[in-house]
Amino acid sequence: MTTDLRVLSPDDWDEWYGKLELAFGGVAESPEERTLWKDLTEPDRFIGAWDEDECVGTAGAFDFRLTVPGGAPVRAAGVTMVSVSPTHRRRGVLTSMMRRQLDDVRSWGEPLAVLTASEPDIYGRFGYGIATQQLRAEIDTSRVRLSVPEGTDDVRLRLVAPDAPAVREACEAVYAHEVAGRPGMLERRPGWERLMVLDPEADRKGSSPLQCVLARRDGEVVGYARYFNKPEWDAAGPRGTIELRDLAALDPAAYAALWQHLFAIDLTAKVVVRNRPVDDAWQHLVSDIRRCAVGLRDSLHVRLVDLGGALEARTYQAPVDVVFEVEDAFCPWNEGRWRLSGDSKGASCARTADAPDLRLSVRDLGAAYLGGVSLGSLAAAGRVRELRAGALAEASTGFASSSAPWLPHGF
Numbered sequence: 001m002t003t004d005l006r007v008l009s010p011d012d013w014d015e016w017y018g019k020l021e022l023a024f025g026g027v028a029e030s031p032e033e034r035t036l037w038k039d040l041t042e043p044d045r046f047i048g049a050w051d052e053d054e055c056v057g058t059a060g061a062f063d064f065r066l067t068v069p070g071g072a073p074v075r076a077a078g079v080t081m082v083s084v085s086p087t088h089r090r091r092g093v094l095t096s097m098m099r100r101q102l103d104d105v106r107s108w109g110e111p112l113a114v115l116t117a118s119e120p121d122i123y124g125r126f127g128y129g130i131a132t133q134q135l136r137a138e139i140d141t142s143r144v145r146l147s148v149p150e151g152t153d154d155v156r157l158r159l160v161a162p163d164a165p166a167v168r169e170a171c172e173a174v175y176a177h178e179v180a181g182r183p184g185m186l187e188r189r190p191g192w193e194r195l196m197v198l199d200p201e202a203d204r205k206g207s208s209p210l211q212c213v214l215a216r217r218d219g220e221v222v223g224y225a226r227y228f229n230k231p232e233w234d235a236a237g238p239r240g241t242i243e244l245r246d247l248a249a250l251d252p253a254a255y256a257a258l259w260q261h262l263f264a265i266d267l268t269a270k271v272v273v274r275n276r277p278v279d280d281a282w283q284h285l286v287s288d289i290r291r292c293a294v295g296l297r298d299s300l301h302v303r304l305v306d307l308g309g310a311l312e313a314r315t316y317q318a319p320v321d322v323v324f325e326v327e328d329a330f331c332p333w334n335e336g337r338w339r340l341s342g343d344s345k346g347a348s349c350a351r352t353a354d355a356p357d358l359r360l361s362v363r364d365l366g367a368a369y370l371g372g373v374s375l376g377s378l379a380a381a382g383r384v385r386e387l388r389a390g391a392l393a394e395a396s397t398g399f400a401s402s403s404a405p406w407l408p409h410g411f
């Protein structure tokens with residue numbers, strides 16, 4: 001079957017997006033959500049696969065800046081809205097779109113491509129590795145208590161309208177402060193802040209509208225939490241749920257004050273958390289971690305498009321000087337031997353003819369790239385082979401990150 005791949009024309013967006021919705025089962029999104037994604041679409045970075053006059057495939061690549069270990073923002077193509085019509089599946093349409101997209105990303109000079117997958121099995125074959133996880137939890141707040149640090153009582157909390165421009169701006173400033181400190185986070189470009197206050201009535205299913213609590217100290221905003229409240233009670237007491245959307249704070253006392261607020265809301269007995277960093281600090285504040293039903297899910301998948309550029313764009317926790325032998329069948333320009341020399345100040349990565357120290361696939365290098373998956377654990381699974389004694393420990397230590405990489409929201 002031949003399909004024609006074309007850059008998305010803004011005039012085709014409605015049909016193109018309609019096909020995307022159909023491929024995901026045909027459940028129409030709310031008008032608010034549809035409008036948001038239309039506004040965020042960057043048509044010249046999006047493509048459609050056409051079978052004569054019918055759009056049968058969709059894919060896009062946002063122009064993102066991603067924090068990597070060392071704190072620098074690095075250009076990354078945010079792969080999104082990938083779909084193939086149910087009538088055209090398993091005939092290579094996705095493969096042809098991935099081919100075109102990775103060639104485009106390379107020509108744009110972006111060292112990374114990143115995505116979140118509807119199913120984790122789809123993208124490994126194209127060289128994406130699972131680099132971050134999201135922590136999920138259901139905290140029984142009727143039983144679990146919090147121990148908060150000194151200074152928590154000095155933080156003043158106030159419920160505010162999440163969508164008020166001044167509130168949005170204050171929240172974005174706190175968020176921007178967090179971005180630099182954690183690999184995996186995305187600089188939020190203008191327009192994206194709307195995603196965090198999106199609140200279509202049809203999606204609430206008995207919950208309150210989105211609520212926002214601002215934390216202030218000496219008049220300055222030092223944190224915020226946005227959440228939904230689903231109060232419920234019966235003769236046995238409160239049974240309602242707080243569902244956290246997002247939370248950010250500039251210091252431990254502000255952070256603790258926000259969690260204290262979430263734990264203490266009347267008529268609720270549970271806080272549900274769907275996407276927090278694996279090392280989120282509330283886990284050290286709770287009295288009983290077993291009653292928090294903590295779980296993990298794959299989150300950001302990372303693909304090194306320009307391997308040398310990507311490895312040079314981050315820093316390394318401890319000195320590293322290793323030769324990788326990399327297998328990359330889908331992007332053969334990465335294939336072969338690369339010497340990486342780096343430390344906490346910077347790195348160089350260039351082709352070499354020297355003997356390899358570690359052998360691995362580009363997918364596993366992508367998994368390890370943000371410092372959340374250790375090369376040592378990949379080696380234990382047989383995915384990385386150590387060819388020089390000591391090279392694995394050296395690279396594993398160097399690649400690690402002092403904070404767990406995390407992607408705060410999908411795209």
Ligand SMILES: CC(=O)SCCNC(=O)CCNC(=O)[C@H](O)C(C)(C)COP(=O)(O)OP(=O)(O)OC[C@H]1O[C@@H](n2cnc3c(N)ncnc32)[C@H](O)[C@@H]1OP(=O)(O)O
Pocket residue numbers: 023024079080081082083084085088089090091092093094095096115116117118119121122125
């Ligand atoms: C970043 C994002 O947007 S994630 C969203 C992905 N989209 C969806 O989940 C929407 C529903 N699904 C679809 O639209 C399609 O089934 C797609 C896009 C997942 C796959 O499209 P297709 O055109 O059928 O894929 P294609 O024919 O190129 O298959 C390539 C390979 O991937 C495999 N594959 C395709 N879909 C899946 C899947 N869901 N799970 C596991 N393997 C898959 C195929 O079996 C094939 O394997 P092979 O190379 O060993 O033969």
